[in-house]
Amino acid sequence: MARSFEDDPLTAAIAPPPDETTEQKEVRERAEAEARRVSDEIDEQLRNERNALRRRRPPVKVLLLGQSESGKSTTLKNFQMHYSTELWQEERSSWRAIVQLNLIRSVVSLLDLLDQAMTTPEPIRLPLPETSRPQTSERLLSSPRAPPSAIEFSDIHRILRLRLAPLRGVQQDLERRLGAAAEEVITAGPRNEALPLPPGARERPAQEFAVRSRDGWRSALERFRPRNGDAQDTARAAENRLRKVAEVTEVIAGCGDDMKALWEDPVMKELLARKKIRMEDEPGFFLNDIERIARRDYEPSDDDIVHARLRTLGVQEYRFYVEQGRSLTAGHDWHMFDVGGTRSSRAHWYPYFDDVDAIIFLAPISCFDERLREDRRVNRLEDSYMLWQTLCSLPLLAKTQIILFLNKCDLLERKLRAGVHVRDHVPSFGDRSNDVETVKKYFQTHFKEIAKQHSPEPRRFYVHLTSVVDTRATAATLRTVEEGILRASLRRADLL
Numbered sequence: 077m078a079r080s081f082e083d084d085p086l087t088a089a090i091a092p093p094p095d096e097t098t099e100q101k102e103v104r105e106r107a108e109a110e111a112r113r114v115s116d117e118i119d120e121q122l123r124n125e126r127n128a129l130r131r132r133r134p135p136v137k138v139l140l141l142g143q144s145e146s147g148k149s150t151t152l153k154n155f156q157m158h159y160s161t162e163l164w165q166e167e168r169s170s171w172r173a174i175v176q177l178n179l180i181r182s183v184v185s186l187l188d189l190l191d192q193a194m195t196t197p198e199p200i201r202l203p204l205p206e207t208s209r210p211q212t213s214e215r216l217l218s219s220p221r222a223p224p225s226a227i228e229f230s231d232i233h234r235i236l237r238l239r240l241a242p243l244r245g246v247q248q249d250l251e252r253r254l255g256a257a258a259e260e261v262i263t264a265g266p267r268n269e270a271l272p273l274p275p276g277a278r279e280r281p282a283q284e285f286a287v288r289s290r291d292g293w294r295s296a297l298e299r300f301r302p303r304n305g306d307a308q309d310t311a312r313a314a315e316n317r318l319r320k321v322a323e324v325t326e327v328i329a330g331c332g333d334d335m336k337a338l339w340e341d342p343v344m345k346e347l348l349a350r351k352k353i354r355m356e357d358e359p360g361f362f363l364n365d366i367e368r369i370a371r372r373d374y375e376p377s378d379d380d381i382v383h384a385r386l387r388t389l390g391v392q393e394y395r396f397y398v399e400q401g402r403s404l405t406a407g408h409d410w411h412m413f414d415v416g417g418t419r420s421s422r423a424h425w426y427p428y429f430d431d432v433d434a435i436i437f438l439a440p441i442s443c444f445d446e447r448l449r450e451d452r453r454v455n456r457l458e459d460s461y462m463l464w465q466t467l468c469s470l471p472l473l474a475k476t477q478i479i480l481f482l483n484k485c486d487l488l489e490r491k492l493r494a495g496v497h498v499r500d501h502v503p504s505f506g507d508r509s510n511d512v513e514t515v516k517k518y519f520q521t522h523f524k525e526i527a528k529q530h531s532p533e534p535r536r537f538y539v540h541l542t543s544v545v546d547t548r549a550t551a552a553t554l555r556t557v558e559e560g561i562l563r564a565s566l567r568r569a570d571l572l
C-alpha cells in the first residue's frame with residue numbers, strides 16, 4: 077500500500093505545527109537560520125582543518141617503472157578510476173578514438189598479412205619439433221619444404237582487401253592527430269644497458285622536460301575531447317573536430333561486417349596459425365568486439381579503456397587527493413609519475429629517483445618468449461630482469477620501497493594453456509612443470525634472488541601477481557599497496 081508523505085515520521089517530526097502563528101513562525105525560522113549558520117561554520121572549520129592538515133602532510137610520491145607495454149599506464153588508469161571519478165568520466169569519450177585506432181591497426185595488420193600471402197609466395201614459418209626448438213619458437217623454412225597444402229584464396233579475400241582498404245587512410249589520419257604517442261616503433265637505446273645514464277641526468281628535470289610531462293596519452297586525449305566553453309577553441313575548430321570524429325566513426329561502421337568477416341575467416345586464421353601470430357596477446361586487442369565498437373553510438377566501457385593502448389612519452393605526473401576511505405589513506409595527496417618505458421626513454425627516469433616514497437615496478441611475466449619492440453635482439457623477460465637488477469642496486473634507491481608487480485598473469489595463463497613451453501625460451505627453467513603456478517613461482521623466486529643479491533642493503537621484497545586489466549582485483553591490490561607505501565612514508569616523516 078502506498079504511504080503518504082505525511083506518514084514519514086521524520087517529516088512529521090520536523091514539520092511546523094499546523095496551528096503556528098505568524099510570531100511563532102518568525103521565531104522558528106530565525107532558529108532554523110541560526111542552526112544552518114552554525115552548521116555551515118562547522119563545515120567550513122572542518123574544511124580548513126583538513127586543508128591545514130594537507131598542507132602539513134607532504135604528498136606521497138610514487139613512481140611507476142618498467143619496460144614499455146609492462147602496464148604502467150594501465151595501473152595509473154586503475155588509480156584514476158577510483159580517485160578521479162569525474163575526470164575519468166570526462167575522458168571516457170576521448171578514449172573512443174584510441175580504441176578505434178587500436179582496432180583499425182589490428183585489422184590493417186591482418187590485411188597486410190593477407191596482401192603479402194596473396195601477392196608473394198613467401199617463405200612460410202613453421203613450428204619446429206618441441207625438442208629442437210631454439211630460443212625463438214619459430215624458424216624460417218623455405219617454400220619448397222613448407223606447408224603440406226598451399227593456402228587457397230578466393231574472391232571473398234579479394235573483395236575484403238578492396239573494401240577494407242579505406243581503413244589505412246583512417247589509421248594514418250588518427251595517428252597524425254594523436255601525434256608521437258600513437259607510434260609504436262621507436263629507436264633502440266644502447267645495447268646491454270637496461271637503464272642508460274645520460275651525462276648530467278641527476279639534476280632535477282629541466283623546464284622543457286616539465287612541459288613534456290603533459291605529453292603522452294593525457295595530452296593525446298585532449299585532442300579528442302569536446303571543449304565546450306573554451307574561448308580558444310573556435311566554433312569552426314570544434315566543428316571540424318566533430319566532423320572528423322563522425323567521419324572516422326562512419327567509415328568504421330561501414331566496414332564493421334567486413335572487418336568481422338576478415339577476422340573470422342578460416343583462411344585468415346590459418347595464415348595467422350602458420351605465422352604463429354596470436355593477435356589475442358597483442359596490446360590493444362579489440363578484434364573480438366568489432367560488432368560493439370563499429371556501432372555509430374559506441375561509447376568505451378571501463379574495460380575498453382584499460383585495454384586500450386597508447387604509449388607514454390616522457391614523464392607524466394598525475395595528482396589525486398584521497399578524500400574518504402580507510403582511515404590511513406584518507407586525507408593524503410598522492411603524486412604519481414608514469415614514464416615511457418622504451419629503452420631510449422629510460423634515461424629520463426633518473427631525476428625522479430631522489431625524491432620518491434615508493435616505486436611500483438611492473439614486469440610482464442607473460443613476455444618470456446617475446447622480444448623488445450624497440451630492439452628485437454633483446455628478450456623481454458631478460459630486459460625486465462636487467463632493469464630490476466639495476467634499480468635494486470642503485471645506492472640512491474637503497475632505502476626506497478620498491479613494489480614488484482609480476483603483471484600480465486592472465487596472458488601468461490593463456491599462453492601456457494595454448495601450449496607454449498617456458499623451457500624453450502628460458503633454459504634455466506629446466507624440467508619443471510609447465511603449469512601456471514610453478515611458472516609464476518619460478519619467476520617470482522628469480523626476481524627475489526636478484527633483489528637479495530644486488531641491493532646495497534637488505535630490503536623487504538614486496539611482490540604482487542597481477543593482471544592490471546582486471547580492475548576489480550587490481551583495486552584490492554592497490555589498497556594493500558597504498559597502505560604499505562603510506563606507512564613507510566609516514567614513518568619516514570615521523571608522523572606515525
Ligand SMILES: Nc1nc2c(ncn2[C@@H]2O[C@H](COP(=O)(O)OP(=O)(O)OP(=O)(O)O)[C@@H](O)[C@H]2O)c(=O)[nH]1
Binds near residue numbers: 384387418483486544
Ligand atoms: N591482458 C593484459 N593486458 C595488459 C595487462 N597490463 C597491461 N595490459 C595491456 O598492455 C598494453 C600496454 O599497457 P600500458 O599500460 O600502456 O604499458 P606501459 O607500461 O604504460 O607502456 P609505455 O607507455 O610504452 O611505457 C595495454 O593495451 C594494456 O591494456 C595485463 O595484466 N593483462
Ligand SMILES: [Mg+2]
Binds near residue numbers: 148
Ligand atoms: Mg604508458
